[in-house]
Amino acid sequence: MSAPALAEVAAPATAVRSPGLDPRTKALLVIAASAAVMGPGGLRFVPAALALAVGLALWERAWARAASLTAAAAAMWAVGWLLPEWWANPVTAVASLACAYLIRFTAAAGVGMHLIATTTPTALGFALRAWNTPRPVAVTLAVMLRFFPVVAAEAAAVLDAMRLRGLAGVGGFLRHPLLSVERFTVPLIAASLRASEDLSAAAVLRGFGSPRTPTALHPPRFGPADAVLVLGTAALAAAALLLPQPLT
Amino acid sequence: MIELEGVSWTYPHAAQPSLRNLDLHIRPGEFVVLCGASGSGKSTALRLMNGLIPHFHEDGTLSGTVRVAGLTTAEARLDELGAVTGTVLQHPRRQFFTDTAEAEVAFAMEQFGFPPGDIRARVDGALSALSAWVPLDQSLQRLSGGQQQQVAIAAATAHGPRVLLLDEPSANLSADAVDRLRAVLGELRARGTTVVVAEHRLRYLQHLADRIVVMREGAIDTEWTAAEFNALTDEALAREGLRGRVAVPVLKPAAAEGASVVDSALDGAPAQTDSSGLELVGVKCRLGGRTVLDLDYASFAAGAVTAVSGANGAGKSTLARIVAGLQRSTGQVRLGGKPLPRRARQRTAAIVMQDVQRQLFTDSVRAEIDAAGDGDGEAAMSDLDLAQLADRHPLSLSGGQQQRLVIATVRAAARRVVIFDEPSSGVDRRHLRSIADQIRRTAADGAVVLLISHDDDLLDLAADRRLTLRRPDRGPTNSDPTNSAPTNRDRTP
Amino acid sequence: MSDRPVAAPPENTSAEPSTAAAPRRTRFSARDLLNVALFAVLYFVIVFAIAMLGIVSPLVMLLTLPLSVIAAGIPYMLFLTRVRHAGMAALFGLVIGLLFLVTGHPWISTLVTVAAALAAEAALRLGRYRSRWAAIWAHALFSLWFIGPMVPLLLDRAAYLDSPGMRAMGPEYVEAFDRTVSVTVLWAYSGSTLVCGLLGGLLGAFLLKKHFTKAGLA
Numbered sequence: 001m002s003a004p005a006l007a008e009v010a011a012p013a014t015a016v017r018s019p020g021l022d023p024r025t026k027a028l029l030v031i032a033a034s035a036a037v038m039g040p041g042g043l044r045f046v047p048a049a050l051a052l053a054v055g056l057a058l059w060e061r062a063w064a065r066a067a068s069l070t071a072a073a074a075a076m077w078a079v080g081w082l083l084p085e086w087w088a089n090p091v092t093a094v095a096s097l098a099c100a101y102l103i104r105f106t107a108a109a110g111v112g113m114h115l116i117a118t119t120t121p122t123a124l125g126f127a128l129r130a131w132n133t134p135r136p137v138a139v140t141l142a143v144m145l146r147f148f149p150v151v152a153a154e155a156a157a158v159l160d161a162m163r164l165r166g167l168a169g170v171g172g173f174l175r176h177p178l179l180s181v182e183r184f185t186v187p188l189i190a191a192s193l194r195a196s197e198d199l200s201a202a203a204v205l206r207g208f209g210s211p212r213t214p215t216a217l218h219p220p221r222f223g224p225a226d227a228v229l230v231l232g233t234a235a236l237a238a239a240a241l242l243l244p245q246p247l248t
Numbered sequence: 249m250i251e252l253e254g255v256s257w258t259y260p261h262a263a264q265p266s267l268r269n270l271d272l273h274i275r276p277g278e279f280v281v282l283c284g285a286s287g288s289g290k291s292t293a294l295r296l297m298n299g300l301i302p303h304f305h306e307d308g309t310l311s312g313t314v315r316v317a318g319l320t321t322a323e324a325r326l327d328e329l330g331a332v333t334g335t336v337l338q339h340p341r342r343q344f345f346t347d348t349a350e351a352e353v354a355f356a357m358e359q360f361g362f363p364p365g366d367i368r369a370r371v372d373g374a375l376s377a378l379s380a381w382v383p384l385d386q387s388l389q390r391l392s393g394g395q396q397q398q399v400a401i402a403a404a405t406a407h408g409p410r411v412l413l414l415d416e417p418s419a420n421l422s423a424d425a426v427d428r429l430r431a432v433l434g435e436l437r438a439r440g441t442t443v444v445v446a447e448h449r450l451r452y453l454q455h456l457a458d459r460i461v462v463m464r465e466g467a468i469d470t471e472w473t474a475a476e477f478n479a480l481t482d483e484a485l486a487r488e489g490l491r492g493r494v495a496v497p498v499l500k501p502a503a504a505e506g507a508s509v510v511d512s513a514l515d516g517a518p519a520q521t522d523s524s525g526l527e528l529v530g531v532k533c534r535l536g537g538r539t540v541l542d543l544d545y546a547s548f549a550a551g552a553v554t555a556v557s558g559a560n561g562a563g564k565s566t567l568a569r570i571v572a573g574l575q576r577s578t579g580q581v582r583l584g585g586k587p588l589p590r591r592a593r594q595r596t597a598a599i600v601m602q603d604v605q606r607q608l609f610t611d612s613v614r615a616e617i618d619a620a621g622d623g624d625g626e627a628a629m630s631d632l633d634l635a636q637l638a639d640r641h642p643l644s645l646s647g648g649q650q651q652r653l654v655i656a657t658v659r660a661a662a663r664r665v666v667i668f669d670e671p672s673s674g675v676d677r678r679h680l681r682s683i684a685d686q687i688r689r690t691a692a693d694g695a696v697v698l699l700i701s702h703d704d705d706l707l708d709l710a711a712d713r714r715l716t717l718r719r720p721d722r723g724p725t726n727s728d729p730t731n732s733a734p735t736n737r738d739r740t741p
Numbered sequence: 742m743s744d745r746p747v748a749a750p751p752e753n754t755s756a757e758p759s760t761a762a763a764p765r766r767t768r769f770s771a772r773d774l775l776n777v778a779l780f781a782v783l784y785f786v787i788v789f790a791i792a793m794l795g796i797v798s799p800l801v802m803l804l805t806l807p808l809s810v811i812a813a814g815i816p817y818m819l820f821l822t823r824v825r826h827a828g829m830a831a832l833f834g835l836v837i838g839l840l841f842l843v844t845g846h847p848w849i850s851t852l853v854t855v856a857a858a859l860a861a862e863a864a865l866r867l868g869r870y871r872s873r874w875a876a877i878w879a880h881a882l883f884s885l886w887f888i889g890p891m892v893p894l895l896l897d898r899a900a901y902l903d904s905p906g907m908r909a910m911g912p913e914y915v916e917a918f919d920r921t922v923s924v925t926v927l928w929a930y931s932g933s934t935l936v937c938g939l940l941g942g943l944l945g946a947f948l949l950k951k952h953f954t955k956a957g958l959a
Contacts, residue, residue, distance in 0.1 A: 030842060030843055031842070031848065034842055034845075034846075034847060034848040035848055038847035038848060038849070038893050039893075039897075040896060040897040040900065041897070041900060042893075042897070043900060063537075064536075080904065080905065080906065081905045083906070084905050084906035084908075084909040084910075085905065085909065088906070088909035088910055089910075090910070090914070092906050092909075093904075093906040093907050093909065093910045093914065093918070094906070095906060096904045096905055096906020096907065096909075097901055097902075097904045097906060097907060099904075099906075100900075100901055100904040101893070101894065101901065104847075104893075105845045105846070106845065107845075108845040108846075108847075109844050109845025110845075112842070112843035112844055112845055115843055116843060120346060120347065120351065121345065121346070122345070122346060122351060122355065122358065135769075136769045136774055136777075136828075136832055137832070137835060137836065139771070139774045139778075140774045140777050140778045140781070140832060140836050141778075141836055141839060143774065143775055143778040143779075144778045144781055144782050144836060144840065146345060147778055147779050147782045148782055151779075151782045151783055151786050152786065154603075154606060155786055155790060157601060157603070157606045158606050158607075160569075160572075160574050160599070161599070161601065161606050161607035162609075163574060163594055164572060164574070164594055164597065164598055164599060164607075165607070165609070165619070165620065165657075165661075166594075166595065167609065173794070174804075177804065177808050178808075178811070178944070181791065181808060181811070181812045181815075182815075182948060183609045184787075184790070184791075185787055185812060185815045185816065185948075186609070186815070186948065186952050186953075187605060187606050187607065187608060187609060188606075188783070188786075188787070189783060189815070189816060189819060189953075189958075190605040190608070190643050190952075190956065190958065191603050191605040191606045192779065192782075192783055193779070193958060194603060194605055195342065195603065196775075196779050198337045198338075198339060198342040198343045199342060199343055199344075199345065200304075200772070200775045200779075201300055201304055201335075201337065201343070202335065202337060202343035202345070203343075203345050203771075203775070204304070204326050204327065204330070204771045204772065204775070205298055205299075205300070205326055205327070205329070205330035205333070205335050206327075206330055206345075206355055206356035206359055206360075206403075206404075206407075207327040207330055207331065207356060207359030207360045207361075208327075208345070208355075208359050208771060209770075209771030209772075209774050209775065210325065210326075210327035210359065210771055211768070212327065212359070212360060212361045213361050214358050214359045214360075214361055215357075215358055215361050215362060215363065215364055215367065216358055216364070217350075217351075217354040217357075217358055217364060217367050217368065217371065219364075260957065261957035303772075304772065306772075326771065327771070611951050611952055611955070641952065641955035641956055643952065643953075643955070643956030643957075643958065644955055644956045644957060
């Protein structure tokens with residue numbers, strides 16, 4: 001309904017738990033997962049990447065994400081691999097092809113969700129700077145992470161407002177798609193600009209995004225948790241290469 | 249410390265200048281209160297002092313010079329100005345960049361490149377001062393308004409600025425949270441920080457302020473010394489359009505019972521079921537694995553305004569979303585004795601949101617009202633004093649006008665249940681009475697009105713009854729869960 | 742990137758005096774970066790929200806996919822009104838591309854997005870960062886990132902044609918499918934993306950006039 005409403009509903013009681021991973025490890029995992037899964041012959045790495053994604057979700061106790069990733073992958077496997085076995089027709093053939101693609105997407109996104117869900121904007125900024133990322137890129141990516149919940153809350157509120165005004169029906173959308181798009185985006189943009197204004201002003205006044213070199217209270221450091229994760233990922237990759245491949 | 253010389257400022261797209269030839273000198277260590285009616289320019293003057301004008305509001309027209317701690321604001325960078333000034337904007341919740349008190353207090357020092365050991369020491373100092381009042385391990389968005397205000401002040405001052413600027417810090421705070429605010433400001437004053445507060449409520453600043461500057465139409469109207477101000481009565485303040493004390497509304501509790509309800513009105517007594525209004529029976533809602541709302545019974549009379557209050561996380565918004573049919577729940581919602589399914593509630597209820605930009609969809613005031621429903625749009629428009637704005641774009645209106653427009657759409661659609669969500673938070677306090685009038689009139693039309701608000705001044709003017717909610721999973725305590733300083737129960741996680 | 746010199750925006754004589762008098766910035770100010778970040782998030786959320794409406798059925802997807810290309814023009818065109826110097830459109834594309842990577846897009850998509858953003862930046866530069874038509878074309882060119890997610894289907898064609906559903910249909914069907922869904926289809930897809938991108942730019946420009954300029958937001 002409103003930003004505080006969403007915060008009230010969505011914010012966890014305690015602040016983000018740090019699972020002790022360096023944001024750089026998480027970023028490398030995302031790149032590795034995408035490269036493995038989306039490259040030629042990537043299907044053989046999909047089970048490993050899914051296992052990694054679900055494992056990370058369980059590690060940070062994001063039960064809902066672990067469950068939905070598993071369910072999504074299972075559904076795609078059912079439609080893409082099981083269904084055509086006993087009901088072959090052009091529709092299931094195309095659906096199967098689409099699922100062969102989407103299951104890779106799901107696996108890569110699952111690893112990425114862990115990065116987004118567990119990294120604070122400032123930690124991401126410091127990690128990128130530790131990699132000598134140029135200031136504009138590091139600052140912009142960090143603040144995007146901060147703006148995401150703001151814009152998402154506004155989007156949810158605009159959809160609520162559309163529902164109460166009877167503007168959100170499927171019928172109306174199909175009859176006047178452009179008008180529906182206008183009625184969603186214009187308030188969303190206006191409200192997001194307003195909601196981000198104080199945040200931006202307060203951040204810039206406190207030196208955010210300035211040419212100064214910031215220092216971190218908790219600088220990013222590779223620790224034992226990162227080592228465990230890298231070893232686990234290596235084991236999954238090895239298993240993907242050596243064990244039978246269920247999806248190909 | 250702060251020198252404004254012959255400053256005039258016009259916001260981009262504004263017809264009138266907000267400040268006209270303003271001269272103001274503030275000495276080091278002085279505690280100055282800027283007050284005045286809406287549009288008098290007091291918040292604008294604050295924005296001049298931290299450089300948000302002209303650096304953040306580009307394209308406006310500035311003349312005259314502003315110097316803060318030796319820096320000319322028009323020539324310095326914003327981060328250079330931020331290093332010597334601390335700023336607390338009106339809604340602390342909206343300016344937090346991080347999610348914990350520790351990270352928020354460290355933020356400015358990190359960005360300014362302080363040595364890590366120095367940051368650690370200052371953060372520890374600030375946190376130990378906060379720990380008596382704020383649960384440090386909780387997400388900032390979960391704290392009460394008063395606690396958020398304290399974290400925001402700590403975060404604005406940890407890097408040791410010589411100037412602290414606060415924009416209406418007492419707005420949205422309950423009376424005891426204002427007492428805490430006064431104590432925090434007193435400590436800063438004792439340390440020699442120069443403090444400038446733009447404020448509407450004045451009494452709590454008595455004995456703190458060295459000087460009170462009353463602004464009118466972008467210039468200084470009157471100045472009072474501390475002694476002169478102490479001698480003024482609240483009536484004299486009211487004649488200047490200023491407010492003295494925070495009202496303490498006395499409201500009868502609404503008829504409700506259940507694990508979510510504080511101070512159940514039905515203690516022992518049989519429920520005087522009022523079937524003419526809105527009734528919730530056995531409404532329970534679980535979100536993210538926990539029960540966020542648990543009401544055995546609650547009734548809201550038609551034609552009356554029921555305030556809904558309670559701490560962040562107490563379920564106020566969930567209640568509003570269930571009533572409006574935006575959130576599924578168990579149990580039954582009845583209106584006039586008849587059960588109202590969720591979809592039907594979406595067509596019966598309306599919400600006037602806190603940020604009304606979210607519910608303005610068209611390109612003119614008239615179109616907005618016409619699109620709302622087939623009720624009497626013209627009447628709603630003239631009732632709410634919008635007729636002369638009929639052709640304006642809704643997004644070009646002021647916050648107060650936008651709010652009136654949304655209220656007009658609600659009335660044009662003849663909604664029978666209307667929920668106001670923190671209607672006084674984004675709007676200048678001068679308009680408080682007019683907002684209260686709109687809420688009253690909506691109820692007088694026969695609607696069931698729910699008013700979600702922390703604002704005691706508004707509740708005093710507009711509400712008839714009060715339903716105070718609390719987290720239903722926290723055991724049966726009846727302590728006041730509003731914006732007050734936390735009790736021991738709140739401090740333990 | 743931060744030290745890139747300004748592409749000397751021409752002092753447009755018809756511009757308001759305050760704009761002309763603004764000092765030329767040689768690097769991204771904090772404000773520029775916050776603008777890029779906010780509009781990148783808005784862009785992503787709008788495209789994602791509208792594309793997701795189509796998840797209910799492939800038929801609706803045929804409507805929502807082009808619609809999301811068109812809708813993307815609304816935040817993008819408003820973003821361009823806030824571009825005061827070179828590099829902002831390129832930075833926008835880079836951060837969007839990295840965001841795609843984190844949300845599961847193939848890594849090639851990120852490269853395609855950056856390339857599309859550079860093309861958009863070039864179009865803006867040709868219009869000296871002031872021209873409305875250059876902005877509309879910039880949106881059309883940037884929209885070509887929509888090709889990115891399709892690239893793996895092309896690169897790893899054999900593997901996708903070997904999906905269980907395809908195998909079950911027999912080699913003749915696969916061969917026919919391979920012939921029909923050929924590279925020509927990809928060209929058609931790119932062409933229609935460009936057209937939708939142009940429409941999106943026009944819609945964005947229209948809504949700028951209808952809403953944001955009147956509201957003082959553009």
